[in-house]
Amino acid sequence: MSDLKDLVREKLKDGVDAFLCLKDEEGTLLPALITDADSPELELVEAGGARYPMGKILIDLLREYPGKRFAVLVRGCDERALVELSKLEQVDLDRLVMVGLACTAEEARACGCTRPYPSEIALGEKAEAAPGRETIEEVEALSEAERLRWWKEQFSRCIKCYGCRNVCPMCFCKDCALENPHLVEPGVIPPEFPSFHVIRALDMTGRCVDCGLCEEACPADIPLRSLYRKMQEIMEEKLGYRAGESPDEKSPLSFLGSEQDIEKLEREQ
Amino acid sequence: MAEESATRNEDDIRILAFLCNWCSYAGADLAGVSRLQYPAKVLDVRVMCTGTISPYFVIKAFQEGMDGVLIAGCHIGDCHYLKGNYMTAKRFQVLREALKFLGIEEGRLRLEWVSAAEGEKYAEVIRSFTEEIEKLGPSPLRRKRAEVGA
Numbered sequence: 001m002s003d004l005k006d007l008v009r010e011k012l013k014d015g016v017d018a019f020l021c022l023k024d025e026e027g028t029l030l031p032a033l034i035t036d037a038d039s040p041e042l043e044l045v046e047a048g049g050a051r052y053p054m055g056k057i058l059i060d061l062l063r064e065y066p067g068k069r070f071a072v073l074v075r076g077c078d079e080r081a082l083v084e085l086s087k088l089e090q091v092d093l094d095r096l097v098m099v100g101l102a103c104t105a106e107e108a109r110a111c112g113c114t115r116p117y118p119s120e121i122a123l124g125e126k127a128e129a130a131p132g133r134e135t136i137e138e139v140e141a142l143s144e145a146e147r148l149r150w151w152k153e154q155f156s157r158c159i160k161c162y163g164c165r166n167v168c169p170m171c172f173c174k175d176c177a178l179e180n181p182h183l184v185e186p187g188v189i190p191p192e193f194p195s196f197h198v199i200r201a202l203d204m205t206g207r208c209v210d211c212g213l214c215e216e217a218c219p220a221d222i223p224l225r226s227l228y229r230k231m232q233e234i235m236e237e238k239l240g241y242r243a244g245e246s247p248d249e250k251s252p253l254s255f256l257g258s259e260q261d262i263e264k265l266e267r268e269q
Numbered sequence: 270m271a272e273e274s275a276t277r278n279e280d281d282i283r284i285l286a287f288l289c290n291w292c293s294y295a296g297a298d299l300a301g302v303s304r305l306q307y308p309a310k311v312l313d314v315r316v317m318c319t320g321t322i323s324p325y326f327v328i329k330a331f332q333e334g335m336d337g338v339l340i341a342g343c344h345i346g347d348c349h350y351l352k353g354n355y356m357t358a359k360r361f362q363v364l365r366e367a368l369k370f371l372g373i374e375e376g377r378l379r380l381e382w383v384s385a386a387e388g389e390k391y392a393e394v395i396r397s398f399t400e401e402i403e404k405l406g407p408s409p410l411r412r413k414r415a416e417v418g419a
Contacts (some may be wrong), residue, residue, distance in 0.1 A: 139370065148372030148409055183325055194328050194410065198371065202324045205363050227370075234366040239359060252359055256352040262345050265358055 004047045004073070007099055007122060011071040012037040016097055020054065020061065021073040022046045031057055047073065047101055047123050053213055055081035055169035059090050071097040077211035079118035080244025081169040084209055087250050090172050102126050112225075114210050135226035136233075155197050157220035158190040164200065164214035164224055170207045170243075177203065197227070205231040206251035209244040238265070282402045285330045286313040286339040286395075287322050291349040292384045293341035299388030307395040310402075311339070318342065320353030324364050327378060334411040337377045337402040341394065344382040354382070374405050 008019045012034070023032035023041060029050035034041055054072055061070060074082065079098055085091045100118035105127040108116035112132030117124075139147055165171045165178060177199050178184050184195045191197070208228040215225040236242050239252040252261075288294040294315045300307065312335075316322060319342030330338045340357060348354045361380045369375045379401075381394045 142372070144369075144372045144374055145409065146372070147370070151371050177325060183329060192332060194371065194373075195332055198328050198367070199325055201367060202328070202364070205367075230370050231363070231367060234363055234370075238362040238366065253356075253363070256355045257359070259346060259355075262355045262358050265362065266345065269362070 004045050004123060005042050008034055008042060008045060008071075009037045011097060011099065015069065016071040017065070017068040018061075019071045019073075020057065022050060022052070033061070048104065048107070051075065051077075051211070051213065051216075053081070053167055053169035053211070054078040055085050055091065056167075056172070058082065058096065059085065059172055062091055062095060069095050069097070071099055073101050073123075074098045074118050075101050075103055076113065076115045076117045077209055078169070080115070080209035081211060083247050084170060084207060084244040085172075086247065087254070088172075088207075093247070099123070111212055113212075133229075135223045136230050139226070139230075152193050154222050155193050156190050157222060158196065159220060160189050160191055160196070161219060163217040163219065164222075167213045167217040168204075169211060169213070170204065170209065197222075197224075201227050201231050204228045206235045206239070206241055206253045207243050208232055280407065282310055282336040282399070282407060283334070284311045284337040284339060284395075284398065284402060285335040286311045286341060287316050287319065287326070288313050289319045289342035289349075289354075290315055290317050292343035292347065292382075293391065295385035296341070296383040296387045296391040299385065300391045301388075303388045305388060305392040307392040308399040310399050311395055318348065318350050318353035319357040320348075320350065320355075322357065322360075324360055327364060331373065331377070331408060331410050334408065336405070336408040336411065337379070337398060339379050339381065339394070339398055341381045341383045341391070344384055347384065373408075373410065376401050376405055377408065 004021065008021065011019055017035065019034045020031060022029045024044045024046050029046055031052045054074060055078060058070065058072060082091055082096065082098065086093045098118065100121045102121045102124035103113065103116035104124065108127040109130045112130055114129055114131045116129060117126045139150060142150060165176065178196060183199055184191055208231065210229055210232065212225045215223065218224060232243060241252050243251065288297055297313065319340055322340060327338050340361065342354045342357055343349065345354060365375045365378050368378060379398055383391045383394060
């Protein structure tokens with residue numbers, strides 16, 4: 001197994017302009033851009049530990065430095081995010097070299113990850129997926145009225161910090177629906193159900209790559225990930241699409257499609 | 270389209286109907302011109318195509334206290350914009366399941382294809398949808414009713 005330091009050096013010598021990975025900044029792991037193969041910073045790069053929305057960072061980097069090529073250390077979720085972002089025309093995969101990092105078994109379990117490894121692994125060992133569906137099952141076991149009460153209670157803790165949106169690698173719109181006063185009343189905390197959270201859940205449909213950063217970021221412990229994960233299950237069941245998996249297939253909600261598809265959909269309904 | 274207003278009370282159900290300009294709105298018009306009877310619980314919004322209806326609109330309608338939301342447009346293959354209703358068909362599937370998971374009765378949202386010639390179908394859709402919503406009762410999300418007006 002190769003070392004991250006060597007990989008960074010190798011990629012930089014191979015003609016990549018910068019390597020995005022994590023670096024130890026006085027005890028805190030932060031995303032860092034390494035541009036020089038001989039930099040002393042190389043001693044501080046770290047593979048594991050923290051997680052950041054690499055996709056989101058790369059959207060900005062690719063825009064800020066047109067013509068430059070980047071290498072990036074990706075976990076399974078980062079790779080899915082980048083694949084989906086390229087379909088949404090937010091990143092150019094031709095200008096990216098992904099260096100795969102497999103999450104450890106502990107990380108995969110703690111995360112409840114559906115696929116804790118990227119398609120090509122350069123670092124780490126492939127761990128088993130440990131998808132956690134407990135919350136979804138718990139909700140599905142409730143009656144309709146109880147379910148509504150349950151969700152309302154969860155969302156009533158929201159302090160509208162926008163952390164879920166800000167950390168989300170798949171959120172990139174300049175005009176955010178969550179800031180539209182017609183959809184989400186300004187100054188109302190917690191935001192009125194179903195506006196804020198259901199709008200976000202709908203936007204995540206066919207887009208969420210199940211990285212779980214939203215739930216990690218949420219100071220109110222709202223089970224956002226289970227909500228978005230359920231939306232992906234609906235998407236897969238109804239429209240046969242899973243975000244971030246196949247680079248050539250776009251989300252059915254992003255194009256009109258053919259009459260046959262729709263007829264099939266209506267028949268199965 | 271309806272004899273009402275003065276008699277409405279708080280417990281009356283209210284339905285918001287998004288009607289596409291080219292088919293369902295004309296269908297509703299035909300129902301009216303044909304003097305077909307149907308319950309006057311529907312508030313309609315004329316849109317150019319059902320494909321323009323963002324799922325946000327439906328969420329907003331429920332939030333504002335609507336008890337049911339109907340989306341009616343051209344039959345598949347007959348869209349004035351060729352494929353606008355394909356999007357509606359797909360979004361509807363997702364939206365209805367999402368409502369179900371959140372505990373909002375899926376019956377409160379309905380999608381129907383009504384052509385400009387189907388005045389009778391329009392009246393029937395409104396009759397059966399009203400009946401279904403009446404069975405479900407007022408929406409559990411209804412709160413801001415007084416502010417909705419109209």
